[in-house]
Amino acid sequence: MRRWNGWGDEATDYPLPESAALYLESKIGSGNPSPDISFKQVLASVPASRLPEHPLISTAPTERVFHARGQSLPDWIAMRSGQIDAFPDGVAFPQDKQQVRDLLIYAGHTGVRLIPYGGGTSVVGHINPLPSAIPALTVDLGCMNQLIKLDEDSQLATFGAGINGPDLEAQLNPRGYTFGHFPQSWELSTLGGWIASRSSGQQSYCYGRIEDNFKGGHVETLLGPLDLPAFPASAAGPDLRHAILGSEGRLGIITQATIRIYPLPEDEHFYGVFFRDWESGSAALLQIARSHLPVSMLRLSDAQETETTLELSGKVKLVSLANTGLGLVGYGPERCLLIYGVTGSRRIVQWTRHQANAILRSHGGFPAIEMIGKIWQKSRFLTPYLRNTLWEKGYAIDTFETAVPWSKLSATTSAAKAAIQQTSEAAGEPVLVFSHLSHIYSDGASFYVTYIFRRQETPDATFAYWLANKTAASQAIVANGGTISHQHGIGTDHACYLATEKGALGMKLLQTIQNAFDPDRLLNPGKLLADADQDSAPAQKEGM
Numbered sequence: 383m384r385r386w387n388g389w390g391d392e393a394t395d396y397p398l399p400e401s402a403a404l405y406l407e408s409k410i411g412s413g414n415p416s417p418d419i420s421f422k423q424v425l426a427s428v429p430a431s432r433l434p435e436h437p438l439i440s441t442a443p444t445e446r447v448f449h450a451r452g453q454s455l456p457d458w459i460a461m462r463s464g465q466i467d468a469f470p471d472g473v474a475f476p477q478d479k480q481q482v483r484d485l486l487i488y489a490g491h492t493g494v495r496l497i498p499y500g501g502g503t504s505v506v507g508h509i510n511p512l513p514s515a516i517p518a519l520t521v522d523l524g525c526m527n528q529l530i531k532l533d534e535d536s537q538l539a540t541f542g543a544g545i546n547g548p549d550l551e552a553q554l555n556p557r558g559y560t561f562g563h564f565p566q567s568w569e570l571s572t573l574g575g576w577i578a579s580r581s582s583g584q585q586s587y588c589y590g591r592i593e594d595n596f597k598g599g600h601v602e603t604l605l606g607p608l609d610l611p612a613f614p615a616s617a618a619g620p621d622l623r624h625a626i627l628g629s630e631g632r633l634g635i636i637t638q639a640t641i642r643i644y645p646l647p648e649d650e651h652f653y654g655v656f657f658r659d660w661e662s663g664s665a666a667l668l669q670i671a672r673s674h675l676p677v678s679m680l681r682l683s684d685a686q687e688t689e690t691t692l693e694l695s696g697k698v699k700l701v702s703l704a705n706t707g708l709g710l711v712g713y714g715p716e717r718c719l720l721i722y723g724v725t726g727s728r729r730i731v732q733w734t735r736h737q738a739n740a741i742l743r744s745h746g747g748f749p750a751i752e753m754i755g756k757i758w759q760k761s762r763f764l765t766p767y768l769r770n771t772l773w774e775k776g777y778a779i780d781t782f783e784t785a786v787p788w789s790k791l792s793a794t795t796s797a798a799k800a801a802i803q804q805t806s807e808a809a810g811e812p813v814l815v816f817s818h819l820s821h822i823y824s825d826g827a828s829f830y831v832t833y834i835f836r837r838q839e840t841p842d843a844t845f846a847y848w849l850a851n852k853t854a855a856s857q858a859i860v861a862n863g864g865t866i867s868h869q870h871g872i873g874t875d876h877a878c879y880l881a882t883e884k885g886a887l888g889m890k891l892l893q894t895i896q897n898a899f900d901p902d903r904l905l906n907p908g909k910l911l912a913d914a915d916q917d918s919a920p921a922q923k924e925g926m
């Protein structure tokens with residue numbers, strides 16, 4: 383059973399070892415574990431639905447609570463405190479594209495707003511209903527999760543858009559294929575959500591981002607069905623798939639997607655390598671990116687993330703041994719840990735590892751024992767469960783990310799981290815802030831910042847602390863020329879920064895497309911484009 387107010391399955395936990403708890407305490411003080419509201423209390427606070435009975439719609443309070451919020455820190459604060467400003471009035475679980483069509487027609491007739499919903503793992507407010515006099519209906523695509531067609535000659539597969547990561551791989555792996563798209567949220571996020579928010583998997587270096595693998599599909603819009611044929615390539619004008627990629631549920635509901643699939647790799651390994659400092663590590667990554675070596679993943683942690691990762695692992699003896707050993711050979715407190723992956727045939731894996739190690743060593747890289755790579759691999763989808771544990775111990779955790787050209791990387795990472803430090807200092811609150819380079823390109827890289835702090839005395843104060851940090855970090859990113867998001871998307875939380883990136887004409891173009899598809903703002907208004915203007919939309923029509 384999925385947690386209603388946290389991450390993942392209720393049966394899975396990520397306990398914090400005692401040494402790790404002590405480490406956190408030494409860095410940011412004791413947590414502030416005020417009690418959470420119970421599920422029963424939240425259920426009792428759900429207002430009556432404003433939707434009339436409809437065969438495709440459930441107005442059960444349980445479903446409305448489960449679909450009320452995503453996974454951002456403000457979402458957590460709301461769900462754990464019960465301060466939830468809006469619930470969907472109902473949730474529909476369409477079984478096929480005809481039922482999706484019926485729901486769009488229903489919205490057209492009644493003025494109800496629809497929120498397409500995949501796995502609800504958004505961290506930027508994508509799927510939250512906004513307070514409004516107009517009812518909101520969440521459309522959960524979870525039942526549309528079948529393999530529809532497998533074209534082995536072309537290595538293409540067509541799936542229902544609501545399929546999640548594990549189910550998608552479970553359909554492909556026995557047939558000898560993988561999609562290779564592994565965002566950290568893989569356990570819960572869905573194919574349609576990946577497309578609609580332009581997500582990136584951890585092994586994008588080898589398998590590509592979602593836009594590299596989304597080959598076509600079917601979208602139900604308010605104007606009718608939109609088919610996107612899967613061509614290997616086309617010069618027939620602008621690529622319409624790019625209107626759907628990153629559309630965040632604003633243009634239509636993706637019902638099917640055809641994706642490029644890959645033969646299961648014969649071999650795959652992840653390795654850990656230590657560098658003396660950040661500069662030597664990032665120089666090594668740049669050289670690997672420029673040499674186009676077929677590694678599958680490169681993830682370089684800064685010194686603070688390296689220390690925190692080792693300490694939170696709770697492997698006291700191993701960490702102490704590593705600290706002593708590495709210190710003796712000159713890898714002191716500034717050391718940075720790289721995890722890199724190699725994926726493919728045995729021959730390619732061996733060759734790539736050899737080539738990569740030569741480059742990494744030439745920058746002072748010190749190969750760690752293979753166990754570090756194995757531990758990372760084992761816990762790659764478990765780490766989000768730590769958020770539950772930290773919260774229960776009185777800590778909050780938030781992340782943000784961007785991508786910048788190599789020439790701006792150093793200034794932008796420093797500015798973003800400094801923004802968090804300074805905001806926290808001004809609030810008199812200690813913070814643990816760290817980052818890693820997460821996706822590498824020949825012209826730049828994305829970096830991902832995590833910060834942990836004590837929950838404040840009240841949910842409002844925790845939210846205010848988060849907002850001050852989020853604003854400072856976002857402003858630092860855009861001021862230094864970074865994109866406001868490399869992979870999480872825009873939702874509500876980034877909407878006010880979009881114009882800086884797209885420019886006035888770019889925004890006009892996006893708004894024009896939006897107006898053409900959905901002039902009445904029936905589909906997920908207020909997300910991507912800050913155009914919610916909730917109550918000025920057309921008055922409710924007949925049939926409500």
Ligand SMILES: Cc1cc2nc3c(=O)[nH]c(=O)nc-3n(C[C@H](O)[C@H](O)[C@H](O)COP(=O)(O)OP(=O)(O)OC[C@H]3O[C@@H](n4cnc5c(N)ncnc54)[C@H](O)[C@@H]3O)c2cc1C
Binds near residue numbers: 574580
């Ligand atoms: C712990 C954690 C780790 C994460 N790691 C990563 C990561 O490594 N890489 C990454 O890219 N992101 C990551 N994310 C962010 C999030 O998982 C992604 O944005 C993901 O793509 C969202 O997919 P979803 O199915 O959960 O979509 P949802 O959250 O349900 O929806 C996201 C948006 O897509 C729209 N949408 C969903 N399905 C459809 C559809 N069928 N048709 C039209 N619109 C639709 C929704 O309306 C909404 O606007 C992470 C999030 C968490 C909480």
